[in-house]
Amino acid sequence: MNGDTTHDDLIDDEARARIGTELSRGTGTVVAKEFQRWAASVKDRNPLYFDADYARSQGYRDVVMPPMYLGQVTQGVYDLDRLRPDGIPLGDGAGDVALARTPKRLAGGEEITFHEPVYDGDVITAVRVVESIEQKQGRSGPFVMMRSRVTYTRQDGSVVAEAFGTLIAKP
Amino acid sequence: MFFFSAATYNGHRIHYDRSWATEVEGYPELLVQGPLQSALLARSITDWIGGRGRLLRLSFQNRAVAYPGDPMRFEGTVIAVDVESGTVELSVLATKGGSGEVLMPGTATVRLPRRA
Secondary structure (H helix, E strand, O other): OOOOOOOOOOOOHHHHOOOOOEEEEEEEEOOHHHHHHHHHHOOOOOHHHHOHHHHHHOOOOOOEOOHHHHHHOOOOOOOHHHEOOOOOEOOOOOOOOOOOOOOEEEEEEEEEEEOOOOEOOOEEEEEEEEEEEEEEEEOOEEEEEEEEEEEEEEOOOOEEEEEEEEEEEEO | OHHHHHHOOOOOHHHOOHHHHHHHOOOOOOOOOHHHHHHHHHHHHHHHHOOOOEEEEEEEEOOOOOOOOOOEEEEEEEEEEEOOOOEEEEEEEEEEOOOOOEEEEEEEEEEOOOOO
């Protein structure tokens, strides 16, 4: 697969070597006020997220984290002196995969499976593994598609969710 | 949109700095955050399933960007029901309300409460 440079010429060897490896790992604690601020910004006033009595009446033990907030839990803290001019922290986007020949990044899509509800105080660890990096031909020219899998694990070791994401990188 | 960027710790200027979005990056307007689109899609599902329903799986593709002021339309179609497990497979779709442009097609699996 590696000598075929005319076919996969947008993918450098460094990126190719990351296929199948762990790209990033992060841990964070779920804080109700943070996921409630997120839900409020989506104008999602689902009482499951805000009203513990209501949540208990529906079979939960406390207010529930909105499922789509999960990816935010493990976000770190940026060094604001190391932002790109467009406001993105340096090194963000494809994580540690440089893909230097395709600097433009677009989210392609995601498939998330939710196994367990998540609550305030839960400690979540997210591990991202590169599943594939492939060059494709699109209507507007060649592009690179990177698929990765993120496994979200709670402090007790149970997997609360898994996400398969696609990143599109264009020259 | 500003509050969503704040709540997701997203500093990308294309979502809040109009002159950056239009003059530097060449977009016609500020861009609605992709994760805001998918959060709104999920909201349309969780509102439908109610407090005892569970969102088990959501899959979507990002096809187009939305701009501030665009009306967004979310729809879902039941494509399969498994009475035994209480799970329902849905086809879901986010479009722009005016033009009908497809923003996010997808599928979802939910579990619905059973009637007593």
